[in-house]
Amino acid sequence: MIFSKDYVGYLARQTTKHLVAAKMIKTDKQELVNERVSAAVLDELALEDRINEEVRVILEAFQDDMLKTGANYQEMFKKVKNELARKYKAVL
Numbered sequence: 001m002i003f004s005k006d007y008v009g010y011l012a013r014q015t016t017k018h019l020v021a022a023k024m025i026k027t028d029k030q031e032l033v034n035e036r037v038s039a040a041v042l043d044e045l046a047l048e049d050r051i052n053e054e055v056r057v058i059l060e061a062f063q064d065d066m067l068k069t070g071a072n073y074q075e076m077f078k079k080v081k082n083e084l085a086r087k088y089k090a091v092l
Helices: 005-021 030-061 063-069 073-087
Strands: none
Touching: 005 030, 030 063, 030 073
């Protein structure tokens, strides 16, 4: 993951604080909102990690074919990752 959990928690607190200050949301339980925002952000950030792992598994299965054809691993990684991102409707 790109960010530490502590930083994501900080971002969640700041986001909640700004939403409350802008009167976009009302809450009596700001800590609960912070936790939920933090969990949502962590889940989104973890999606890219899961996609990367799936790409590695796919490319490992085609490793022999890639060696035979001389395919570039980095280029294939990007292509497969973009396809999976489209499949999962993820914005990376």
